[in-house]
Amino acid sequence: MPIKDTEGRIITVGVTGASGAVYAQTILRLLDADRRVQHVFLVTSDAGLRLVSSELGIVAADGKKLPALLTGTAAKKIEYLPNKDIGASIASGSAPVDAMVVIPCSAGCLAAIAAGTASDLLTRAADVCLKERRPLVLCLRETPLNRIHLENMLRVHDAGATVMPVMPAYYYEPKTIADTVEQFCHRVLAQIGLPQEKQYRWKGSRARGEG
Numbered sequence: 001m002p003i004k005d006t007e008g009r010i011i012t013v014g015v016t017g018a019s020g021a022v023y024a025q026t027i028l029r030l031l032d033a034d035r036r037v038q039h040v041f042l043v044t045s046d047a048g049l050r051l052v053s054s055e056l057g058i059v060a061a062d063g064k065k066l067p068a069l070l071t072g073t074a075a076k077k078i079e080y081l082p083n084k085d086i087g088a089s090i091a092s093g094s095a096p097v098d099a100m101v102v103i104p105c106s107a108g109c110l111a112a113i114a115a116g117t118a119s120d121l122l123t124r125a126a127d128v129c130l131k132e133r134r135p136l137v138l139c140l141r142e143t144p145l146n147r148i149h150l151e152n153m154l155r156v157h158d159a160g161a162t163v164m165p166v167m168p169a170y171y172y173e174p175k176t177i178a179d180t181v182e183q184f185c186h187r188v189l190a191q192i193g194l195p196q197e198k199q200y201r202w203k204g205s206r207a208r209g210e211g
């Protein structure tokens, strides 16, 4: 566990087995490049690793190499933590983590967080964020939604989490899928107090000459 700078932010990123591994890859790249960020803990479920492999073609038998493989950099400030290690620092509220993002977040992971089962490191770290009243953003990726999903979303919302389904916007006229992914990740980072310079900000219809 790093000793926390007064200014540096420490963020946990959870990656689960919902579709959208590219969102995890993009947010890790942004955090890796962000000077305000001192350290990132990365924890993935088994299904998350499977989706990283099937959607991005990245296979990291040794999880330690995953940050570098995902970001394409040395990724020195991203530390991979095995999901089975429920004794890792982020399993305790005493660890100085500022915020956690689960991206993409599966319906199963949402259910586990809503139920407070905390049976692996990812869901325990999320549970810790809720009990410590720290920002927790859950980027759920599922559609359509059944009653169980909807109830679980309300439950985690009431417990203090921000439910931010992976729903890209189109009002800024993105040209590529990468644009939509990146802009969505900018919005997520703004939610945890890391607004990005390149985030598109709506200036009103008139500024676009639309009356």
Ligand SMILES: Cc1cc2nc3c(=O)[nH]c(=O)nc-3n(C[C@H](O)[C@H](O)[C@H](O)COP(=O)(O)O)c2cc1C
Pocket (backbone or CB within 6 Å): 015, 016, 017, 018, 019, 045, 046, 047, 048, 051, 054, 105, 106, 107, 108, 109, 110, 141, 142
């Ligand atoms: C190719 C593939 C795509 C999937 N996409 C989703 C999805 O978008 N949303 C979701 O909630 N589950 C999805 N699943 C199912 C989850 O991976 C599964 O429920 C898993 O148990 C979730 O485990 P985790 O929450 O520990 O990662 C997908 C599974 C596969 C194999």
